[in-house]
Amino acid sequence: MRIHAFHRLFLHRQAVATRVFNARGSKVVRCDYCQVATKYCVCAYQPDIDTDVAVMLIVSESEVFKPSNTGRLILDAVKEGYVYQWNRTEPADEMIALLENDDYQPFIVFPDEYVDVKSRLIEQPVQSFCAGKKPLMILLDGSWREARKMFRKSTYLQHLPVLSIQPQVLSQYMMRKSENEQHLSTAEVAVLVLDQLGEQAASKMLDEWFGVFRETYLLSKTRIKPDLTRPALKHYLAANPQLDD
Template sequence: MTDKSIASPHAVHQLYQYRKSLSIKPFGARGKKLIRCDLCLLGVQFCTCHLRRTLNSTLSFMLIMYDDEVLKPTNSGRLIADLIPDTHAFLWNRTEPAQEMLALLESDLYQPYLIFPEQYIENDQSVIRQITNENLSNKRPLLVMLDGSWREAIKMYRKSPYLQKMPVLSFAPEMLATYALRKGSHEFQLGTAEVAALAIEAAGERLNGVVLQKWFDLFVESSLLGRNRRAKETLTPIIEFEMQYKNALQAAK
């Protein structure tokens, strides 16, 4: 883990700027009048960029994002790239997939795993619950995530043959249910970053998974404050979430 805050753009930030350049009108997100940080997309008064730290990790991520998903301030995929240095991000295209993306999936350096629910697998792809050295053949794990709504993710999977050629990392339903019980009831439940935290733990980096979960928790509370959806006196002070995140970072050193 680095000891300095990281304020430079990463792969998801770069994809955000690219997708934004393709838009002919501003993206009409909820809370569009809120003045947001250009990087974390939180309200400037709740910006968390100064707290960002990259983790020491042997894992890599690939985010394949559905159309305007990268433009949404509520998207949590960017939180993965905040912490995991070797993160790649691409827009999904049914007919013309990015050649750079396909090259990464075929690279001798990586062993890709699609993170996807087992019940939606439609062919004989192998399904695993954990990533071990025996699975890797001296390659670096590349965790592939389909970033969008569940309906969009299923469409991406079914319309993309290259996603149907790799092993699938899937979590048992009881594990997801137990995980969800640890969370309050909110619309971010089991977002992309939360699933990524589970995947990181399944790959043997438990403490890094905890850091990502705490980073997500801070993101959720900061987002809710920016929206002013709940009375501020009912919110746990944001400083508590900052401290939980910092403590997790310290433990992961």
């Protein structure tokens, strides 16, 4: 299993925490990495695929501790991934340096209705927009309320272009309630953007991996009758036999 930036942030925050974060399902004994019940751990099946994109997650204060978080799944699939704790006034120096690196074309993925300066919106295909530079997809990872706050109050992000997506299907995310059933989870957003960037193999892999996580996460839910045959995992491994060693 490849340990990535989200895992490292989680373990660091866990080590320095002065109190226990009690998310829903806190009584379940979970794997520190995939965050599902240890008896159903899926770390051995983590995706192994190469891409020509980079991803940056900016996570809200408590998001890194939520076992229902799907941002970590993106870094399972995209090997060049960066994760930073959101800070309104003191962003990490490393993050700012990455945003200013001329080798990358950073862009934030966010709905156009919240973009006041419409000239920031990417109107052409995002793959063409990033031509000549490595795409750096920036995702604000938190509840919808937290994501709006991060988008509006982060002055260091205000100059960056914005990619707005219009999902054609309802979210399959069932682990956490949303204000709007058309709001996608962070992983579902990344699936759509990867496809637009021409990374169809990575998009498909992440979509299937998201299905595995959703299925496995729900196995520990007492209100839902679990399907212990794990059809999503079987489908994923059948499509990626190299991962089932």
